[in-house]
Amino acid sequence: MKNFKIIVLAKQVPDTRNVGKDAMKEDGTVNRAVLPAIFNPEDLNALEQALRIKDKYPGSTVTLLTMGPPRAAEIIREGLYRGADNGYLLTDRAFAGSDTLATSYALSRAIMKIGDFDFILAGRQAIDGDTAQVGPQVAEKLGVPQVTYAEEIVDIKKNKAVVRRRLEKGVETVESVFPLLITVTGTAPACRPRNAKLIMKYKRATTISERQNVSEDYIFMYDDRPFLNLPEWNVGDIEAEPERLGLSGSPTKVKKVENVVFQAKEAKVLEADNQSIEWLMKELISNHTLG
Amino acid sequence: MxxxxxxxxxxxxxxxxxxxxxxxxxxxxxxxxxxxxxxxxxxxxxxxxxxxxxxxxxxxxxxxxxxxxxxxxxxxxxxxxxxxxxxxxxxxxxxxxxxxxxxxxxxxxxxxxxxxxxxxxxxxxxxxxxxxxxxxxxxxxxxxxxxxxxxxxxxxxxxxxxxxxxxxxxxxxxxxxxxxxxxxxxxxxxxxxxxxxxxFVVNVIERHMEESGVNLKGAPVIISGGYGVGSKENFEMLYQFAELIGAEVGASRAAVDAGFAEHDRQIGQTGVTVRPKLYIACGISGQVQHIAGMQESAMVISVNNDQEAPINKIADYAILGNVEDVIPKMIKYYKENSK
Missing domain, CATH: 3.40.50.620 (HUPs)
Structure with a gap:
């Protein structure tokens, strides 16, 4: 039976869904330090789709690829705990300030270095930027077709994949040749939980930077168990052109960032008694707001 | 050029x-x-x-x-x-x-x-x-x-x-x-x-587009429910009131995420932006992402039991009470006073 090589693009993001007051600084910028860093939710949906292919076609491999600061290795471990086979961390100061175009260039270089693939899966968008651009831009740079807003990989035939997409006003099923890049929406099935055995297996998996802090006693493990070594790549490793990365490789610039301020009004406060509500309804009817 | x-x-x-x-x-x-x-x-x-x-x-x-x-x-x-x-x-x-x-x-x-x-x-x-x-x-x-x-x-x-x-x-x-x-x-x-x-290596093999019956953008009055409405059943009250006064029913993201209302009713940054002449916000606290989608409404009435709810800062009238008490009263007094 056929097996497939799958790459999952994942991002570690600040949890913007629950931004409390302390997360906003006086100047209207976000204090990222107080927000927990999480596995981007839709990337987990993408990982689940990848793992389902692996369930169905044993021998398939799921490789995670993430770009970010050294601590982003955390989400590679998260992926390994759920059933991914290996993962790469792309980290370099030269990536800082990259917009979606520069990010997609770096990721596409890393994918070329990883080698052959049948599918690249990614979340539709990340909750810190909500742009949904990196997936399609990676696909363009690799010259492969894309299917965005995917909810399920329905079937894989000899040389074609059938994918159901969830659009604003309905569903669409498409058939595409592969290699193919697919972005997955949050309406797709949630990712399976961590597996206890895999946690035991991978909890000491680290990148070389993280290993600076590991005690001497454990270092021997990384020779015996190569799967505990999470590869970490920099600009030189992926043979990227430095001017296409970071700020210089980013056509979009942030001109200004503002806190969201609304025009405050002085609300007339009414109690919920019969009299007040009758008065209000009469008022709305007489000034033709209603009826 | x-x-x-x-x-x-x-x-x-x-x-x-x-x-x-x-x-x-x-x-x-x-x-x-x-x-x-x-x-x-x-x-x-x-x-x-x-x-x-x-x-x-x-x-x-x-x-x-x-x-x-x-x-x-x-x-x-x-x-x-x-x-x-x-x-x-x-x-x-x-x-x-x-x-x-x-x-x-x-x-x-x-x-x-x-x-x-x-x-x-x-x-x-x-x-x-x-x-x-x-x-x-x-x-x-x-x-x-x-x-x-x-x-x-x-x-x-x-x-x-x-x-x-x-x-x-x-x-x-x-x-x-x-x-x-x-x-x-x-x-x-x-x-x-x-x-x-x-x-032409990708082919559409099936398409099911549902014609949405919801027209939030064109509605002169919107009754919108949030997480504070409490349940899908309580949303029924909003539909009744909406039908009576010719309004459309909207929802906050929290209400949609909780399954109280369908996705095509969502108002806010991740939904539709509306500017009706009257917006009645029921049990909506008023997160930035919601207010951004309705702040241009000509008049805003908020129904909320928390006077400090952010929605009250942009409301013209803030009714302090529970949605399930206030909406039936609004229905009653509308019926009694219209013609």
Whole structure:
């Protein structure tokens, strides 16, 4: 039976869904330090789709690829705990300030270095930027077709994949040749939980930077168990052109960032008694707001 | 050269509202820039659509008409937009922030190495000084969008790359025909010249589009429910009241996430933007992301048992009480007092 090589693009993001007051600084910028860093939710949906292919076609491999600061290795471990086979961390100061175009260039270089693939899966968008651009831009740079807003990989035939997409006003099923890049929406099935055995297996998996802090006693493990070594790549490793990365490789610039301020009004406060509500309804009817 | 392009999306054989919104806005931007507005329509059996594009402010309409383009697929549509832009060199290109524009836009921007800003809620023309380089750019497209889960508003520019590309959220810009009757130039895109046979490797095999019965954008009165409504059953009250007064029912993201209301009723940054003459917010606390989608309502009534709820800061009337007590009273006194 056929097996497939799958790459999952994942991002570690600040949890913007629950931004409390302390997360906003006086100047209207976000204090990222107080927000927990999480596995981007839709990337987990993408990982689940990848793992389902692996369930169905044993021998398939799921490789995670993430770009970010050294601590982003955390989400590679998260992926390994759920059933991914290996993962790469792309980290370099030269990536800082990259917009979606520069990010997609770096990721596409890393994918070329990883080698052959049948599918690249990614979340539709990340909750810190909500742009949904990196997936399609990676696909363009690799010259492969894309299917965005995917909810399920329905079937894989000899040389074609059938994918159901969830659009604003309905569903669409498409058939595409592969290699193919697919972005997955949050309406797709949630990712399976961590597996206890895999946690035991991978909890000491680290990148070389993280290993600076590991005690001497454990270092021997990384020779015996190569799967505990999470590869970490920099600009030189992926043979990227430095001017296409970071700020210089980013056509979009942030001109200004503002806190969201609304025009405050002085609300007339009414109690919920019969009299007040009758008065209000009469008022709305007489000034033709209603009826 | 140097014109403003709108890539128009089709819905049921006509130009989608979002694209008409973009043409309306694009007209104003083109006037400010002193350039023409051009519309690109890709599909099949497009004859006659140019008229609508002219009505909403296009000077030139490009038609890419081919049986193979009947349904949107990424690759051939990308080839057409990319090759046409290489030929025409627009300074600005706009698309809707729909599944169409958010699939096509990034692919096109990657091929052209131009900047793209997603999900804009406002577009302006302005200048920018890069202090470090000592350079001033005039007539840039200022692309304004919520960021970081809607908690901040960022202004993005693409000073050095053209076209300056942006996708724009549906419903945030007004859709208005030009006052004077207009016409313009129709140009045919030579599809075979731009599209390669290998672009047709993805096929749509099935489509189920549901005609949504919900029309939030056009509703004069909206009764909107939040998490504080408490349950799907309690939402029934809102539907009853809405039917009585000819309103539409909306919902906050929290209510939709909780399964109280369908997704197409969601109002806010990740939903529809509305500006009715009356907005009744029931059990909605008023997170930034919701308020951004309804703050232009002419009048806001909030029903909430928490006087400190942020929604009350932008409300005209704040009724302090539980939704399940207040709505039946509103229904009762409306019935008693209307005619």
């Amino acid at each position: 140097d014109n403003l392009f709108v890539i128009c999306e089709l819905e049921n054989g006509t130009i989608a509202d979002i694209s008409l919104e973009l043409l309306t806005k694009g007209r104003k931007l083109a006037d400010q820039l002193g350039c023409k507005q051009e519309a690109l329509i890709i599909g099949h059996k497009l004859k006659g659509l140019e008229k609508e594009a002219f009505d909403y402010g296009a000077d030139v309409v490009w038609l890419a008409d081919d049986a193979r383009l009947e349904h949107y697929t990424t690759l051939p549509y990308t080839s057409i937009a990319v090759e046409l832009f290489r030929q025409e060199k627009p300074q600005v290109a706009l698309l809707g922030a729909t599944s169409y524009g958010r699939d096509l836009g990034p692919r096109v921007s990657s091929a052209l190495s131009s900047g793209l800003t997603a999900d804009c809620t406002a577009l302006e023309i302005g200048e920018h000084t890069d202090k470090r380089a000592g350079k001033t750019y005039k007539n840039l497209l200022l692309q304004i969008r919520p960021a970081f889960g809607g908690n901040i508003i960022a202004t993005i520019i693409n000073p050095e790359h053209k076209p300056q590309m942006a996708t724009v959220r549906e419903g945030v810009m007004k859709m208005e025909k030009c006052k004077e009757p207009r016409s313009g130039e129709v140009k045919k895109v030579d599809v075979d010249k731009f599209v390669r046979p290998e672009d």
